[in-house]
Amino acid sequence: MHRDPEQAFEKAFEEYADALFRHASFRIASRERAADLAQDTFIKAWNFVAGGGEVRHWKSFLYRILNNLVVDEYRRVKEESLDALYERDAAAVRGAALGSRAETEAALDDERDAQLIREQLPRLPDQYRVAVTLRYIDGFSPKEIAALLDVSENVVSVRIHRGVARLKRFCEAKRKNHE
């Protein structure tokens, strides 16, 4: 059944607005900027549709636009020091989480681990950060990530593997510091 483009677009908004915001939150420093980039993504996507373009796969289309916007954002803020960026990134992701519904001790443990990951994920170099975020937070397969980033699947697999290994090291070091 042929769907009206505006209806398809609106459906894509309902389906992916949170996901795009989530992805942007793990990539850049500010919660507000993450929301801005998610919004800009939909604006650009509509401009393409309004011009007669046809979108077959909304998810990858939207993520590709968002990834380009994030790269532009990095170029814009590149003068900031690494430490300041890390602190802002970690704070942004902490702030973006709406809070835990955990009640049992096991669930609280899991929530603490999740919070640790939210804090440490922004410390990964962006190549690893984007691969790990797309894979485990956004749910893309390595093949889809390769198409999205215009790299090979081998490269994606290496980045995911190394990203997770490095994230583990960061988390374990942080955990030891608190003990």
Next chain:
Amino acid sequence: MNKNYEKLIRAAGEDVRLTPEMRERMRGAVMTHVRENPRARTGVPVPSPYVSQAAAIFAYVNRPWARALALLLIVVLSGGTLSYAAEGTLPGDTLYPLKVDVTEPVRTYLAATPFAKASWEMTLAARRIDEAATLAVDGRFASSTALTLTAAFESHARSALADAADERDPAARAALSATFATRLSAYDAVLAHVDARYGTTTDGTLRAAIAARAVSFADIASSTEGEGERAHAQADAAHLGARASAAIDDSANLIGNSRGQLDAASAASAESDLETATNLAAKGNELLNHHDTEGAQHAFQDSLSATARLDVLTHAAANLKIPAFSLATTSASTTTSAAPETRDGEQRARSASGNGGRSSAASSPEGASRDGTGEGRDLPNPGSGSGLPLNL
């Protein structure tokens, strides 16, 4: 353990979402834009949101080049099937003259900048070495072949030296030269093993030529240190970092594509060396962010050197079926084997890897070669049985 972490990462993302207010605000803004910009009925073309304005302008400005290049490619590719088949040939094969007399010179002509020319000549020089090693392993290495391949290697190495000298960017010139010195040192170790295992068949003159050129390129790398205007240092370092990153991706591709041909030990060594190169590049980026451009350049050069060595050894292990990574342990002991955590560590690593120092390959052709730093990116050549990855 990895599975748990994957679950934890997924869980970490679950609570990150828009508040209802933020969502409604965004929805309002987006849908207002939709209503104010209805879909055109006539299908007026709109620039794809994938393509940045800069890229669009660049493509437009360079259309004449694109047309000329397309024509050249059509001419070259009209013999494409044969050229492709010739890529993996060795001296003595029917199509080998097509490879060395037609396809390779055309690509030399297409290299537009001194950097591209030098890189391509280095690739050709390395191809001659690889052909010698493959012939020796196949038991087809004759003394006449040794003379031909040695002469060809010398010719390409001389051209590469001249082209590298024309490269204006001192950091790129140093990186290019030092990486090639590293590759030559790794090749020397490979040939030494082939000679020992299959009898002295690759001829001492080729190894002597390799050792001498490794010294020449290491000298260029060390003599270039400190050159260059400070005003461009940051941009040059960033450019070098981009090359290092691309080299890591290419090495990951090579390892992935070679996985079926590598034994477990070689695969593990390759992964470890890739990790080292990645850590060095990450260190370079960190130093660059702290405006330590000199430190960053050294880290990127070390990363490029590490990937250059890794590619030679991976290729040898996969195609020649030799324990290349264990062979090169002598040179590895003088190479940065782990990411230095401190500036002092970097300086020690640079001294050990031979940045700014002479390669000892000239004095000891049998081994103990020292790594330099440098450039020379190759991409895997899918059709090659013995040919090296192509350099673009």
